[in-house]
Amino acid sequence: MTNIAILNRQTHRHLRVHAEPSAKLGDNQRFVAVVVNEFPLLVPHYPILLSKDAETGSFYCGAMLGFDTGENLFAPEEGTRGDAYRPLNLQRGPFYTAGSELAVDLDHPRIATGSSGQPLFDDTGEPTKYLQSIMELMRELRPGLERTKIFIETLMQHKLVEPVDINVGFDDGSSRQIEGLYVIDQEALRNLPDATVVELFRRGYLHLIYLMIASLKQIPVLGQKKNRRLLGETDQIAPRVG
Amino acid sequence: MTNQQVKSVVIVGGGTAGWLTAAVIAARHQGRIQSGFFSVTLVESPNVKIIGVGEGTWPTLRTTLHKIGVSETDLFKQCDAAFKQGAKFAHWTTGAADDAYYHPLMLPQGFTQVNLAPHWLLNNRGRTFSASVCPQEQICEDGLAPKKITTPEYQAVANYAYHLDAGKFAPFLQKHCTEKLNVRHVLADVSSVNLTESGDIRSVTTEQAGEITGELFVDCTGFSSLLLGKALGVGFKNCNDVLFCDTALAVQVPYDSADAPMASHTISTAQPAGWIWDIGLPTRRGIGHVYSSRHMNEESAREVLLNYIGHQHKDLPVRKIPIHSGHREMVWKKNCVAVGLAAGFLEPLEASAIVLIELSAKLIAEQMPANREVMDIVSARFNDVTLYRWGRIIDFLKLHYILTKRTDTAFWRDNVDPVTIPDRLKNLLKLWKYQSPWFFDEFDRLEEVFPAASYQYVLYGMGFRTEVTPEENIATESMAAKLLNEANMVTREMRSQLPKNRDLLRKIYDYGMQPI
Numbered sequence: 001m002t003n004i005a006i007l008n009r010q011t012h013r014h015l016r017v018h019a020e021p022s023a024k025l026g027d028n029q030r031f032v033a034v035v036v037n038e039f040p041l042l043v044p045h046y047p048i049l050l051s052k053d054a055e056t057g058s059f060y061c062g063a064m065l066g067f068d069t070g071e072n073l074f075a076p077e078e079g080t081r082g083d084a085y086r087p088l089n090l091q092r093g094p095f096y097t098a099g100s101e102l103a104v105d106l107d108h109p110r111i112a113t114g115s116s117g118q119p120l121f122d123d124t125g126e127p128t129k130y131l132q133s134i135m136e137l138m139r140e141l142r143p144g145l146e147r148t149k150i151f152i153e154t155l156m157q158h159k160l161v162e163p164v165d166i167n168v169g170f171d172d173g174s175s176r177q178i179e180g181l182y183v184i185d186q187e188a189l190r191n192l193p194d195a196t197v198v199e200l201f202r203r204g205y206l207h208l209i210y211l212m213i214a215s216l217k218q219i220p221v222l223g224q225k226k227n228r229r230l231l232g233e234t235d236q237i238a239p240r241v242g
Numbered sequence: 243m244t245n246q247q248v249k250s251v252v253i254v255g256g257g258t259a260g261w262l263t264a265a266v267i268a269a270r271h272q273g274r275i276q277s278g279f280f281s282v283t284l285v286e287s288p289n290v291k292i293i294g295v296g297e298g299t300w301p302t303l304r305t306t307l308h309k310i311g312v313s314e315t316d317l318f319k320q321c322d323a324a325f326k327q328g329a330k331f332a333h334w335t336t337g338a339a340d341d342a343y344y345h346p347l348m349l350p351q352g353f354t355q356v357n358l359a360p361h362w363l364l365n366n367r368g369r370t371f372s373a374s375v376c377p378q379e380q381i382c383e384d385g386l387a388p389k390k391i392t393t394p395e396y397q398a399v400a401n402y403a404y405h406l407d408a409g410k411f412a413p414f415l416q417k418h419c420t421e422k423l424n425v426r427h428v429l430a431d432v433s434s435v436n437l438t439e440s441g442d443i444r445s446v447t448t449e450q451a452g453e454i455t456g457e458l459f460v461d462c463t464g465f466s467s468l469l470l471g472k473a474l475g476v477g478f479k480n481c482n483d484v485l486f487c488d489t490a491l492a493v494q495v496p497y498d499s500a501d502a503p504m505a506s507h508t509i510s511t512a513q514p515a516g517w518i519w520d521i522g523l524p525t526r527r528g529i530g531h532v533y534s535s536r537h538m539n540e541e542s543a544r545e546v547l548l549n550y551i552g553h554q555h556k557d558l559p560v561r562k563i564p565i566h567s568g569h570r571e572m573v574w575k576k577n578c579v580a581v582g583l584a585a586g587f588l589e590p591l592e593a594s595a596i597v598l599i600e601l602s603a604k605l606i607a608e609q610m611p612a613n614r615e616v617m618d619i620v621s622a623r624f625n626d627v628t629l630y631r632w633g634r635i636i637d638f639l640k641l642h643y644i645l646t647k648r649t650d651t652a653f654w655r656d657n658v659d660p661v662t663i664p665d666r667l668k669n670l671l672k673l674w675k676y677q678s679p680w681f682f683d684e685f686d687r688l689e690e691v692f693p694a695a696s697y698q699y700v701l702y703g704m705g706f707r708t709e710v711t712p713e714e715n716i717a718t719e720s721m722a723a724k725l726l727n728e729a730n731m732v733t734r735e736m737r738s739q740l741p742k743n744r745d746l747l748r749k750i751y752d753y754g755m756q757p758i
């Protein structure tokens with residue numbers, strides 16, 4: 001359940017929030033809504049696809065984090081630090097916007113009890129660095145949602161979206177079928193009239209489209225990650241260069 | 243003259259028949275239209291009112307509308323459309339309070355693999371035929387929609403058609419035809435139909451727009467059949483000796499509240515001298531009493547209708563609609579083909595009117611004769627197929643009446659009189675005593691209006707028995723058990739997934755459906 005309240009420096013003066021990535025605290029999602037602003041940051045780690053909102057049927061962009069319900073293969077093990085970029089919708093934790101105000105879900109598992117977690121306000125009642133970062137994030141997320149909506153409308157208008165069925169087999173003999181996901185229709189993209197291509201390019205959409213296409217290469221990588229989990233191996237950290 | 247190319251099609255008459263035919267032909271030949279080699283013109287009187295009540299359709303309409311390129315969301319929003327998952331027939335068999343069966347739109351589970359009817363006949367486990375072999379009866383009883391908001395336009399979870407307001411459907415199609423499909427729209431009254439020496443239609447003269455010529459004329463002028471009937475003298479083949487109903491009294495009944503539950507199936511309730519249709523549109527129910535004036539006078543018929551809708555609705559306006567059951571002796575003569583009421587009409591018991599328009603329009607569009615010389619070959623085939631369809635629909639409608647066990651009124655007793663039953667149907671019934679309709683039956687046409695499954699639903703819904711011995715079933719026993727089990731599983735799954743009919747409609751208004 002949710003219990004959303006407008007954030008208030010008096011009432012919520014002592015409120016603390018667990019900010020760290022954690023599956024237990026709400027990062028356990030296999031598909032998270034993302035906005036176009038973060039596409040460049042997502043591409044090195046996650047497949048970016050489209051899916052439909054179960055309530056409205058409208059399309060949204062999302063990053064795929066796992067194969068099973070509630071599985072986030074990027075959520076770090078207890079006590080370690082995740083090295084992948086964390087989508088804004090996970091970073092935001094219990095925070096929402098209500099009009100121009102910041103709101104907080106007081107029933108969210110990230111709301112801390114006692115003295116653990118990040119404080120929101122300092123002794124003088126000013127927002128802490130953490131809360132400032134959340135406000136910054138919301139300034140990114142809100143216009144991002146609007147931009148993403150228009151981007152998707154443009155994709156639909158040019159019939160550039162097609163459904164995809166993801167079937168992955170793993171070494172333990174099991175397999176996963178994921179339905180309800182959509183990708184860029186590359187055939188339709190190739191057949192666009194020149195004028196449309198230029199228009200998409202000028203609006204910055206061609207860039208986003210190719211980021212989405214490139215990100216599909218992360219599906220087999222994600223599959224390998226899952227495979228290692230299934231076989232009981234730990235993720236290997238690639239050696240850093242330089 | 244004989245080798246004149248067919249380059250312009252002139253459709254006379256708007257309404258659902260005219261505009262749907264225009265849309266199907268124009269969509270199919272859009273390339274030629276845009277290149278200037280072909281044209282579709284629709285001439286419509288500015289004064290004639292369209293006959294339209296709450297209409298039921300067949301699932302074929304989804305494919306038809308998808309092909310002509312309209313959005314399904316727009317259809318729902320602009321035509322007062324709602325889902326139709328089949329029909330529930332109440333009181334047709336015995337007239338008892340609990341006497342009802344479903345004719346759903348889904349085929350029995352695994353219909354192409356095994357005929358489940360003989361297996362159900364031998365052991366029905368206390369369940370109706372339709373509930374045993376497909377989920378739709380249960381879905382309708384639960385008041386659920388046939389799809390979800392995430393299901394793309396025109397795709398189904400459970401097969402569906404529409405209930406819609408035909409008075410809004412024709413203008414909806416008109417807009418699409420004129421704005422997207424380059425159909426020429428002429429608002430004018432036809433004053434004369436001009437023939438050539440060989441008896442073809444050369445042109446129609448209009449009061450407001452002069453003479454309009456064409457190589458192929460489509461008669462969509464409704465009951466009056468101005469072109470095929472009047473100008474070309476094609477006779478009308480009455481079938482009121484088989485189907486007795488000849489009058490309908492139609493009324494629109496508001497819901498008690500805006501969010502009252504709405505049935506997603508047509509409810510057809512048998513009456514002493516006919517039956518009542520009940521079609522749920524989002525804003526109102528379209529209800530009509532179809533009856534035989536030979537068996538009941540109008541005053542009593544109005545009383546029967548009022549008893550059904552409730553006496554609190556006694557001041558609602560009732561429209562009287564004559565039903566001339568039958569069809570033209572031929573539907574394509576010379577260079578003129580009739581579609582819709584101009585071709586024929588039957589009581590709306592199985593929503594056959596719009597599906598026949600679709601099938602005819604599609605056949606004309608696909609078989610569009612290149613020139614006058616080959617037109618006679620096309621028209622002969624068209625007549626053959628279309629008259630076959632009329633015959634099968636008449637048989638199928640009659641089937642609903644002859645399986646009754648009701649003897650309470652002369653109407654029901656007269657209906658089972660063998661002289662009123664077409665020979666072909668009599669033979670089929672004899673045959674079906676020993677084998678149930680399925681593939682390899684005589685329903686061999688490519689696009690049969692009612693598939694063998696429809697006959698099964700009505701036959702076994704009305705308690706007809708086909709003799710089955712356990713030995714005959716052995717060969718398909720395990721497969722049938724598997725399919726019956728599957729039908730149960732699908733039913734459970736759909737019941738847990740599908741939203742309420744009214745709720746989905748509200749979401750369609752609020753968010754629309756996605757094209758993919």
